[in-house]
Amino acid sequence: MPDAQLQLIEVGEGAAARRIAVLRREGTAPGVVWLGGFRSDMTGAKAGALDELGVETGAAVTRFDYSGHGQSGGDFLDGTISRWLEETVAVFATTHGPQVVVGSSMGGWIALLLARELGRRGLGERLRHVVLIAPAVDMTEELMLKGFSKKQLKALEQAGRVDRPSEYSDEPYPITAALIEDGRRHLLFGKGIDVGAPVTILQGGRDTDVPREHAMRLVQHLLVDPVTVTLIPDGDHRLSRPEDLELLKAAVRRALEVPPEQLALAL
Numbered sequence: 135m136p137d138a139q140l141q142l143i144e145v146g147e148g149a150a151a152r153r154i155a156v157l158r159r160e161g162t163a164p165g166v167v168w169l170g171g172f173r174s175d176m177t178g179a180k181a182g183a184l185d186e187l188g189v190e191t192g193a194a195v196t197r198f199d200y201s202g203h204g205q206s207g208g209d210f211l212d213g214t215i216s217r218w219l220e221e222t223v224a225v226f227a228t229t230h231g232p233q234v235v236v237g238s239s240m241g242g243w244i245a246l247l248l249a250r251e252l253g254r255r256g257l258g259e260r261l262r263h264v265v266l267i268a269p270a271v272d273m274t275e276e277l278m279l280k281g282f283s284k285k286q287l288k289a290l291e292q293a294g295r296v297d298r299p300s301e302y303s304d305e306p307y308p309i310t311a312a313l314i315e316d317g318r319r320h321l322l323f324g325k326g327i328d329v330g331a332p333v334t335i336l337q338g339g340r341d342t343d344v345p346r347e348h349a350m351r352l353v354q355h356l357l358v359d360p361v362t363v364t365l366i367p368d369g370d371h372r373l374s375r376p377e378d379l380e381l382l383k384a385a386v387r388r389a390l391e392v393p394p395e396q397l398a399l400a401l
Contacts, residue, residue, distance in 0.1 A: 136160075138185055138195065140205070145224045146217075154221050155205035156198040156228070159185055163231025164262045164390050165194030169222060169241030169248075171270070173300070173307050175204030179374040180238055180267065180382060187383045193390055196233075198225045211295070211308060214316035215274065219247050226252075232262040234389045236382075239344060239371070242269025247320055249329045258330040263389035265334045267382065268344040268371055271352050274317025277344065278309055290314070302372075326357040332394050334362045334385050336378075338369025360394075 138159040145154050157176055166188065168181045176197040188195035200218040201208030222244050226233070237245030245264050252258050270277055286296045290311050297306040333356055337349040346365060353361055364385070369378060 138188075138197075143224060143228065145201075145221050150217075152201045152208035152221075153206065154198055154201065154225065156196065156225055157185075158228075159188045159195040161188055161192050161194035163194065163233075165196065165229055165231065165233050166386060166390070167226060167229060167233045167235045168195070168197035169235065169237040169244050170197075170200070170203070171239030171241050172273070173203070173210075173303070174238070175199050177204065179372075179379060180236075183379040183383055184236060184386060187386055191387065191390060194229065196225065196229050211310055212312075213310075214313050215244070215247070215320045216316050219244055219251070219320070222248050223251055226260075232260055234263045234265060234386055235261060236265040236267070236386060237269065238267040239270045240273055242266040243271045243273060243320075243322070245269075246271065246322060246327060246329065249331065253328070253330050261329075261331045262394060263332050263334065264329055265336070265382075265385050265389060266349075266352075267336045267373055268338060268341050269335060269349060269352055270344045271348070272317070272321045272323050273344075274314050275321060276323070276348065279314055323351065323355060325355070327352075327355045329356065329359045332360040332362075332389070334364070334389065336364050336366065336373060336381060336385060338371060338373050338378075339365055339367040340369060341371040343371040 138157045141156045142153050146152055166184055168184055176199050181197045185195050199206040202210030202213045235245045249261055252261055290296050294311045296309045299306050335349055337346050
């Protein structure tokens with residue numbers, strides 16, 4: 135079977151225009167769309183596992199890098215949830231038929247925002263299932279800002295950014311005031327979340343970046359859709375061990391094969 139093909143699409147206009155890199159494996163519908171996390175790219179272990187699943191099942195698989203990430207254009211410091219959501223909507227529009235959307239960490243938040251946007255546009259039927267891995271819903275407010283020290287809050291106000299150390303990289307990652315402020319436009323907690331499709335959540339019990347309490351808070355907001363939660367007691371935030379990847383593939387395979395109405399009846 136041919137390898138996934140790299141494509142470039144243009145998103146935005148004028149000074150906001152940027153080139154988004156997309157890796158697309160052609161196949162059948164339902165397909166799979168991968169939404170990565172903050173500072174991650176489309177060549178990681180989980181994205182690769184989904185591409186393998188596309189080979190095994192024949193399903194189309196689409197993955198891409200947000201602007202400022204991986205092979206896409208744009209400056210990371212210009213990144214906001216609005217900007218990355220716009221790119222997600224644009225990439226999703228290049229797919230065909232129903233899709234299983236898989237979002238990891240920040241990508242989980244964006245997946246829910248994508249679902250809301252599809253519903254607003256009358257395209258909700260294109261969303262077959264949403265699979266969330268350690269979903270960092272409302273992360274700018276709940277998982278970033280609320281954890282800042284007084285010194286960091288002052289830096290954010292005066293310099294417009296905070297550089298935080300990362301256990302996944304030798305270099306700290308910047309959090310901008312623009313990212314925090316824009317995130318407030320997209321907060322989901324505080325009212326019911328209508329996804330319009332079944333939801334599966336995979337959560338590591340030892341995740342210190344997105345604690346399992348955060349995932350369970352999300353579950354409390356999912357009032358109308360079938361929800362399945364799998365807690366991996368010894369799992370960390372990445373959930374990229376071989377056994378974690380097999381769980382992910384099994385969850386997505388089920389989403390591809392089991393009709394949504396059957397999942398609803400099973401509850």
